[in-house]
Amino acid sequence: xxxxxxxxxxxxxxxxxxxxxxxxxxxxxxxxxxxxxxxxxxxxxxxxxxxxxxxxxxxxxxxxxxxxxxxxxxxxxxxxxxxxxxxxxxxxxxxxxxxxxxxxxxxxxxxxxxxxxxxxxxxxxxxxxxxxxxxxxxxxxxxxxxxxxxxxxxxxxxxxxxxxxxxxxxxxxxxxxxxxxxxxxxxxxxxxxxxxxxxxxxxxxxxxxxxxxxxxxxxxxxxxxxxxxxxxxxxxxxxxxxxxxxxxxxxxxxxxxxxxxxxxxxxxxxxxxxxxxxxxxxxxxxxx
Amino acid sequence: xxxxxxxxxxxxxxxxxxxxxxxxxxxxxxxxxxxxxxxxxxxxxxxxxxxxxxxxxxxxxxxxxxxxxxxxxxxxxxxxxxxxxxxxxxxxxxxxxxxxxxxxxxxxxxxxxxxxxxxxxxxxxxxxxxxxxxxxxxxxxxxxxxxxxxxxxxxxxxxxxxxxxxxxxxxxxxxxxxxxxxxxxxxxxxxxxxxxxxxxxxxxxxxxxxxxxxxxxxxxxxxxxxxxxxxxxxxxxxxxxxxxxxxxxxxxxxxxxxxxxxxxxxxxxxxxxxxxxxxxxxxxxxxxxxxxxxxxxxxxxxxxxxxxxxxxxxxxxxxxxxxxxxxxxxxxxxxxxxxxxxxxxxxxxxxxxxxxxxxxxxxxxxxxxxxxxxxxxxxxxxxxxxxxxxxxxxxxxxxxxxxxxxxxxxxxxxxxxxxxxxxxxxxxxxxxxxxxxxxxxxxxxxxxxxxxxxxxxxxxxxxxxxxxxxxxxxxxxxxxxxxxxxxxxxxxxxxxxxxxxxxxxxxxxxxxxxxxxxxxxxxxxx
Numbered sequence: 001x002x003x004x005x006x007x008x009x010x011x012x013x014x015x016x017x018x019x020x021x022x023x024x025x026x027x028x029x030x031x032x033x034x035x036x037x038x039x040x041x042x043x044x045x046x047x048x049x050x051x052x053x054x055x056x057x058x059x060x061x062x063x064x065x066x067x068x069x070x071x072x073x074x075x076x077x078x079x080x081x082x083x084x085x086x087x088x089x090x091x092x093x094x095x096x097x098x099x100x101x102x103x104x105x106x107x108x109x110x111x112x113x114x115x116x117x118x119x120x121x122x123x124x125x126x127x128x129x130x131x132x133x134x135x136x137x138x139x140x141x142x143x144x145x146x147x148x149x150x151x152x153x154x155x156x157x158x159x160x161x162x163x164x165x166x167x168x169x170x171x172x173x174x175x176x177x178x179x180x181x182x183x184x185x186x187x188x189x190x191x192x193x194x195x196x197x198x199x200x201x202x203x204x205x206x207x208x209x210x211x212x213x214x215x216x217x218x219x220x221x222x223x224x225x226x227x228x229x230x231x232x233x234x235x236x237x238x239x240x241x242x243x244x245x246x247x248x249x250x251x252x253x254x255x256x257x258x259x260x261x262x263x264x265x266x267x268x269x270x271x272x273x274x275x276x277x278x279x280x281x282x283x284x285x286x287x288x
Numbered sequence: 289x290x291x292x293x294x295x296x297x298x299x300x301x302x303x304x305x306x307x308x309x310x311x312x313x314x315x316x317x318x319x320x321x322x323x324x325x326x327x328x329x330x331x332x333x334x335x336x337x338x339x340x341x342x343x344x345x346x347x348x349x350x351x352x353x354x355x356x357x358x359x360x361x362x363x364x365x366x367x368x369x370x371x372x373x374x375x376x377x378x379x380x381x382x383x384x385x386x387x388x389x390x391x392x393x394x395x396x397x398x399x400x401x402x403x404x405x406x407x408x409x410x411x412x413x414x415x416x417x418x419x420x421x422x423x424x425x426x427x428x429x430x431x432x433x434x435x436x437x438x439x440x441x442x443x444x445x446x447x448x449x450x451x452x453x454x455x456x457x458x459x460x461x462x463x464x465x466x467x468x469x470x471x472x473x474x475x476x477x478x479x480x481x482x483x484x485x486x487x488x489x490x491x492x493x494x495x496x497x498x499x500x501x502x503x504x505x506x507x508x509x510x511x512x513x514x515x516x517x518x519x520x521x522x523x524x525x526x527x528x529x530x531x532x533x534x535x536x537x538x539x540x541x542x543x544x545x546x547x548x549x550x551x552x553x554x555x556x557x558x559x560x561x562x563x564x565x566x567x568x569x570x571x572x573x574x575x576x577x578x579x580x581x582x583x584x585x586x587x588x589x590x591x592x593x594x595x596x597x598x599x600x601x602x603x604x605x606x607x608x609x610x611x612x613x614x615x616x617x618x619x620x621x622x623x624x625x626x627x628x629x630x631x632x633x634x635x636x637x638x639x640x641x642x643x644x645x646x647x648x649x650x651x652x653x654x655x656x657x658x659x660x661x662x663x664x665x666x667x668x669x670x671x672x673x674x675x676x677x678x679x680x681x682x683x684x685x686x687x688x689x690x691x692x693x694x695x696x697x698x699x700x701x702x703x704x705x706x707x708x709x710x711x712x713x714x715x716x717x718x719x720x721x722x723x724x725x726x727x728x729x730x731x732x733x734x735x736x737x738x739x740x741x742x743x744x745x746x747x748x749x750x751x752x753x754x755x756x757x758x759x760x761x762x763x764x765x766x767x768x769x770x771x772x773x774x775x776x777x778x779x780x781x782x783x784x785x786x787x788x789x790x791x792x793x794x795x796x797x798x799x800x801x802x803x804x805x806x807x808x809x810x811x812x813x814x
Contacts, residue, residue, distance in 0.1 A: 009393075009394045009395070009808065009810075011315070011394060011395055011399065012315050012399050012400050013315065014304060014305055014309075014310070014313035014314055014315050015313055015315060015400045015403065016312075016313050017400065017404075018313075018400055018401070018403040018404030018407055019312045019313065019403075019404075019407050021404055022404065022407045022408055022410075022411050025408065025411060025454055025457075026411045026414075029411075029415065029447070029450040029451075029453075029454065032446075032450060033443060033446045033447050033450060036446050036512075036515075036516040037442075037443045037446065060400070076472065076473075079472050080397040080398070080468050080472045080473070083397075083467070083468040083471050083472055084397070084398065084464050084465075084468045087463075087464045087467055087468070087498055088460075088464060090498055090499070091460050091464075091498045091499075091501070091502045092502070094498070094499050094500070094501075094502040094503055095502035095503070095505060095506055096506075097502075097503065097506075098502065098503045098505070098506025098507060098510075098536055099506055099510075101503075101535075101536060101539070102506075102510065102521060102532060102536065105529070105532050105535060106527060106528060106529065106532065109529075110524075110527075110528070110529035110531070110532060111527050113529075114524060114527065133527045134520075134526060134527060135520055135523070135524070135525055135526035135527030135528065136524070136525065136527065137523075137524070137525025137526060138520070138525060138526050138527075215518070216513070216517050216518050216519050217518035217519065217520070217526075219520050219526040219527045219528075220520050220521065220526055220527035220528045221527065222519070222520075223510075223513070223519035223520055223521050223526070223528070224521075226519075227509075227510070227513065227519070
C-alpha cells in the first residue's frame with residue numbers, strides 16, 4: 001500500500017447487500033417463530049432465510065475481498081478494521097458474560113438459597129443444594145443425570161484448541177516472512193484441529209443425551225452447560241469457516257507480508273474462542 | 289438534495305440509484321441519518337397514540353375503553369417502542385448526520401454496515417407492531433420482559449424476543465461504526481479533547497451499547513430457550529431463579545437509561561453555548577463527568593430491584609452507588625447554568641428546549657435520587673411516582689433534547705430556517721402539556737396508585753383527569769412539530785452557512801443544506 005493513498009478516504013458505492021441481509025433476518029425470524037410455535041412450513045421459511053443469509057454473506061464478503069485485492073483499503077481503512085474488530089470481540093465477550101453470569105449466580109447464590117430457606121423446606125424438604133443440580137422440583141420428580149467430567153474428551157478438546165492457537169500463530173509468522181507454504185500448512189492444521197474439536201464436541205453431546213441423561217432440560221446445570229458450551233461450539237464453527245476462507249485465499253495468493261488484516265482478524269477471533277474455552281474447561285467441566 | 293449529489297461529479301463517476309432504491313442501498317451518512325430520524329418520528333406518533341389510549345382509559349376509574357389485557361399490551365409496547373424505536377433511532381440519526389460533519393470526516397467508517405444497522409430497524413419495528421394482530425395480541429408483560437409472565441405468553445412473545453435480538457444487532461453494528469468513526473476518522477489536529485461534546489457523549493454511549501446490548505441478547509435468549517427448548521434458567525423447580533433474569537436484564541437496562549440520556553447531554557451542551565454566545569463552561573469536567581456516569585452505570589443496576597429480595601448489604605451498596613451518580617450529573621447541570629451565566633442569551637426554539645431540559649431533567653434527577661433510597665423505594669416501587677420520575681428524564685430529558693437538536697440542526701440539514709412562531713408554539717404547548725401530564729403523577733404515586741393497572745380507586749380521579757388532559761395537549765401539539773419539519777423540508781427562509789450567530793464547529797463551515805458529500809479532503813483543525 002503506497003503512502004500516497006493514505007490521505008484519500010475510501011467510500012464504498014451504494015450496496016444491495018445490507019437490505020438482502022435484512023430480508024434474510026426477516027425470513028429467519030418468521031420461520032424460526034413458526035418452527036417454535038409448531039406452525040406448518042415454518043422450517044422451509046427458516047431454511048429460505050438461512051439460504052438468503054448465506055448468499056448475502058458470500059456476496060458481501062466477496063465484494064470486500066475484491067475491494068481489498070484491488071488495493072482500495074489504505075492504512076486508514078486498515079486501522080478502522082482493527083478498531084472495529086476489537087470492539088466486535090468485546091461485544092462477544094459481553095455476550096458470553098451474560099451466560100457466565102447466569103452460571104455464577106445460580107451456583108453461588110440462588111441454588112444455595114433454594115437449600116436454606118424455610119419456604120423451600122416446606123416445598124422440597126429432601127433437596128440438597130449441591131452443584132451440579134437439576135433443581136429441587138426435577139430431583140423430587142426422580143429426574144437423574146450424570147454430570148460431564150473434565151478429564152475425558154473435554155481435556156482432549158482443550159489440548160486441540162490450545163494447539164490450534166499455536167498453529168495459527170505459526171501460520172502468521174509464515175505470512176510475515178512471506179513463506180507461503182508455512183502459511184498454508186499452518187492454516188490447514190488449524191482448520192483440521194478446529195474440525196476435530198467440533199466432531200468431538202458433537203460426539204460428547206450425543207453421549208450426554210443418549211447415555212448420561214444430560215440434556216438442555218436437565219435443570220439449571222444442563223441449561224448453563226449446553227448454552228455455554230453450545231454457543232462456544234457455534235463460535236468454533238464460525239471461526240473454522242473463517243479459517244477455511246483464509247486458507248482458500250492464501251492458496252489463491254491473497255495477502256502480503258505487510259497487508260493482511262483479514263487473516264489477523266480471524267486469528268484474533270480464534271484466540272478469543274480459545275480463551276473462552278479455557279474458562280469453560282475450568283469453570284464448567286473441571287470445578288464441579 | 290439530488291442537486292447536491294450532482295454537484296460533486298468529480299466523486300460521483302458512477303450512477304447513484306434514485307427513488308426507493310436510493311434509500312434502500314444508500315451508503316451516505318446523511319441519507320441514513322435522515323432515515324433514522326424519519327423512522328423515529330413515525331414511531332413517536334405510533335407509540336404516542338398508545339400513550340393517549342392509556343391516558344384516555346385512565347380518565348375515569350373503572351373500565352371504559354379497552355380490555356385490561358389490551359391495556360397491558362399498550363403499556364408494554366409504548367415502552368418498548370419509545371425506547372428502541374424512537375429515542376435510540378433518533379440519537380442514531382443525529383449521530384449519523386452530525387458526527388462526520390463535526391469531525392471533518394467524509395462519511396462514517398463503515399458506510400455499508402451503517403445502511404444495514406438502519407434497515408434492520410424496520411424489520412424489528414414491523415415485528416413489534418404486527419404482534420397486535422397475532423393470536424393473543426402483543427406482549428403484555430411489561431417492557432422489562434420479566435419471567436414468569438414472559439415465559440407464559442403466546443406467539444408474539446417469541447416474535448418480540450427475536451425483534452429485540454434484531455434491534456440489538458442493529459445497535460451493536462451502529463455503535464461499532466460510530467466508535468470507529470470517532471477514534472479513527474477525525475480531521476488532522478482534532479484531538480480527543482477538542483471534540484465537540486456531542487461527539488464525546490456518543491463515543492461513551494457507543495461504548496455502553498457495545499458492552500450491554502450483548503447482555504440483553506443473552507438474557508432474552510435464555511427467555512427464548514426457557515419458553516421453547518426446555519431450559520430452566522428462570523424456573524426454581526429446575527434450580528433456576530426468576531430474579532436472575534432481573535439481574536441480567538438490569539445489568540443491561542441501567543446503562544441503557546444512560547444510553548438514552550448521554551447523547552441528550554451532548555446535544556444540550558452544543559445548543560446552550562451557541563445561544564449564550566459563550567464557550568461551554570468546564571469542557572474537560574463535562575467529559576470526565578460523562579465518563580464517570582458511564583462507569584457508575586454498571587454498578588447500580590439492582591436499585592430497580594429493591595423489592596424482589598436481596599441481602600441488606602447488597603441493598604446498601606446499590607443505594608449508595610446510585611446516589612454517587614448525582615455527583616457527575618450535578619457537575620453537568622452546574623456547567624450548563626454556568627455557561628449561561630452572563631451570556632448574551634437569545635431564546636430561539638432550540639435554546640428554549642435546552643433550558644427546559646436543564647430545569648425539568650433536574651426534577652427527574654431529583655426524584656431519581658428519592659427513589660435511590662432503598663426504604664423509600666420500597667414504598668414507591670411500581671407506583672406512579674416511578675412513572676413520573678422516568679417520564680421527567682425521558683420526555684423532558686431525552687425527547688426535549690431531541691427537539692432542541694432537531695430545531696438546532698434542521699436549517700443545516702434542509703437549508704431552510706424553520707418557522708420560529710410555530711416552533712415557539714410547539715415549545716410552550718409541549719412544556720406545559722408535559723408538566724400537566726407528569727407532575728400530578730408524583731402525587732398519585734406518593735398516595736399509592738400502582739402503575740400498569742387500567743382501573744384505580746376513586747380518590748385518584750382528579751389527578752388522573754388532569755394528567756389525561758395534559759397528555760392530549762402534549763400529544764396533539766406534536767402535530768406542530770410534524771408541520772414544522774415538513775415545512776422546513778419544502779421551503780422557507782434560506783439558511784446561512786453559520787445559521788446561528790454563536791455557532792462554532794466544523795459543521796457550521798459547510799453550506800446549508802450540507803452538500804451530499806462533505807469533507808472529501810479533510811480540513812485541518814488548529
